[in-house]
Amino acid sequence: MSMPLYNDLEKAFAELERQREALTEMQQELAGAETTVTSKNRAVAVTINSQGRITEIKFPSGAYRSMAAPELGALLVDTIQLARDEMMQATAARFEGLMPGGLNPLDMMRGNLDIDAMMRDALKTMNASRAEDATGRRDSSGS
Template sequence: MTSPQMNQVEQAMAEFERQKAALGEIERGLHGSSTTVVAKNRAVAVTVNSSGAVAEIKFPTSAYRSMSGAELGDLLVSTIEEARAEAMAQTMQAFAAVLPGGQAMVDAFTGRAGGNVETPLEKLLAEVLLDGDRPDDGPAGR
């Protein structure tokens, strides 16, 4: 005869195994995935991997040739930031199914539920996923 506590432990272990399998599936799905963003003027295309690291930069047109160095640099930075933000959003979306509260939790943590302010979770994920490699992370930006 099993005790109610033993049943609870068995149920908790079964749920743990389901969650572990779901997380493993998400991880396998994200491994090797990438996000590509093309600048509005089509002068540059940036591909980042699922952790936000720049994997490739392409210049699909010759438009970059007529740009000043500062203009091209600004375009690269903004396109990289946009690609990283999209990659992070895709990663968060992938985990929505296993987070308690699902999509509502993702929306709350990412600020989509009300405002465009960077949330503490986004800041943490940026540190973890992007290795803190953000333009505002210098000594003055902290």
């Protein structure tokens, strides 16, 4: 095996190990992560874990007692959704440093990732790199 290829493999394995360690650490952090959101009128507080499960609902004030059932129901739904959104954003922020450039973890988590566009970009980059390697310079076509 040539020395440059060996060095590239060593670098790739070192990067893979770094990412494995970072993912393991993140997994441990997320296992205990929770967020609590309190409604604006302080009638309800909802706690959500990193998997999006409701772990606790509290009524910090007596305000819920004077609310009509549909109003309280709507407040619960809204507060649960706010808590889930906050937890998803916090989780995505933790993944940002591990994601390849240009990849938004929040888009990935919401299912808004354009995989076809990612593959086209990767192929374009790979082809440009091959052209550069073959000629010893950057391909002038811009691709």
